[in-house]
Amino acid sequence: MVKALIIADDLTGALDSSVAFAERGMRVVVALDPSHLEGALGLEPDVLAVSTGSREMSGDEAGAVVGSVCEIVGRFPGILMKKVDSRLKGPIAAEVDVLSVNVPRPVLAAPAIPRLDRFVVDGAVTGAGVTDPIDVAAVLNRPVDIPDIRSDDDFDKILPDDLEGTLLVGAAGLAEAIARKLVPLPPARHRPVLAAPVLAAIGSRDPVTLRQIAALDMDAIVIAPNGAVSKVEVQPLVIVRLTEGKEAIAPREAEKRFSGDICALVEELKPATLFACGGESAAAILRRLGVGLLELKGEALPGIPVSRALDGPVGLVVVTKSGGFGEPDALVRLFGGFSVTAKDIDNAPGSIAPGPAR
Known part of the structure; x- marks a missing residue:
């Protein structure tokens, strides 16, 4: 029986919020969109x-998509969390x-993430990355309980x-608190051992990601101007980066081209592990590969979830990172941690055997 349902407005949000439960030994499945919900x-x-992929939608469009989720799950009796962006976008x-x-x-809204120095004080989101306090009740436009959250202890209370x-209603900080309450004493776990060969697709142009790229060996990175990937050499680690081309094109067109060329590389290189950086890039690539369901296995590094595809290229290990997340050396540490085996992922507690979605 499903104990908790998390409805997120983008893929990285769904992964980032639910990974806390996988880290505590619970079985976690992520559906890339509502059409895969019944199979999940x-x-x-x-x-x-x-x-729901609704972050950039109008209110009416987003409401209709969330309504489609409700039609499938009915009056869900378990824990229900609406995962939101911590800056309430x-x-x-x-x-x-x-x-x-x-x-x-009744609604409890707690979009704080204390470990990222983002808090809720006097009904408003404050802290890192927040120029002016964001009034939570004004955004939700409804009566709601908005407790002050300055620490994980506050969440637990x-x-x-x-x-x-x-x-x-909240972000990763709330999800982590729920996971702690459900599993107060988590089993001992090891970081998943990630298998080579690896195909890394970096679609994000966030300044955080750009700093992480700068720490890598730039000569080893394949550039994809406007998303077009040239011929690559077969190596244990292939890194492809989306960049601007000589001619300006719409970002969506570049993303579409990039995801298509990355999928072609997956067919050609047959990687054991796919790393996708940037929420839109990750979702587009996985959709084109025919992946609708992921089983979360844990984290390669804090905030970098590791999953295994349950459909499409079944068994493919998928590692994702939000564009705006991580320390400057995150990619250096991540790419230095690949091995020739993925047995620790296969044998992780709570595994679901990969296979066609039902």
Whole structure:
């Protein structure tokens, strides 16, 4: 039986929030979009996360997508979390409105992430990356409980005993607190050993990612101007980076070309591990590969989830990173941690045997 359902507005959000449960030994499946939700439910994981891809949608569009999730899960009796961006980007009010109609519960909003120095104080998001305090109630446009959150201890104190009786709205910090409450004493776990050969597709142009790229051996990186990937040599680690081309084209067109060429490389190189950096890039590549369901196995590094494809190229190890996340040496550390075996991923606690979605 699914104990917790996380509805996120993008893929990296679904992965980043649900990985806390995998790290505590729970079985976690992520559906790339609502069309794969029934197949995910059939696998009966402990925790199910779904991406609605609604971050950039209008309120009406986002509400309709969240409504389609509600049609599939009904009045979900377990823990229900609406994962939101910690700076409250996107049509959050419309999404929470639809959830509240379909699953009537009091709303607790706690979008803080204390480990990233992002807090909730006096009803507003403050801290790192927040120029002016963001009024949570004004964004949600509804009566809502907004506790002050300055630490993980604060999270642990404010969570209700009856998690199933509250609509929980927040980011990774809230998900981590829920995971701690469900599994107070997690089993000992080892970082997954990631298998070579590796294909790394870096589609993000976020300044954080650019600093991480600068720490790598630049001569080893294949440049993809406007998303077009040239011929690459077969190596244990192939890194391809999306860059601007000589001619300006729409970002969506570059992303489309990039995801198509990366999929062609997957067919050609047959990598054991695919690393995708940038939420839009990761989602586009996985969709074109025919991946609809991922099983989360843990983290390669803090904030860098490791999954295994349950459909499409079944068994492919997928490592993802949000463009704006990580220390300057994150990619150096990640690419230095690949091995010739993925047995630790296969044998991780709570594994679901890969196979066609049901």
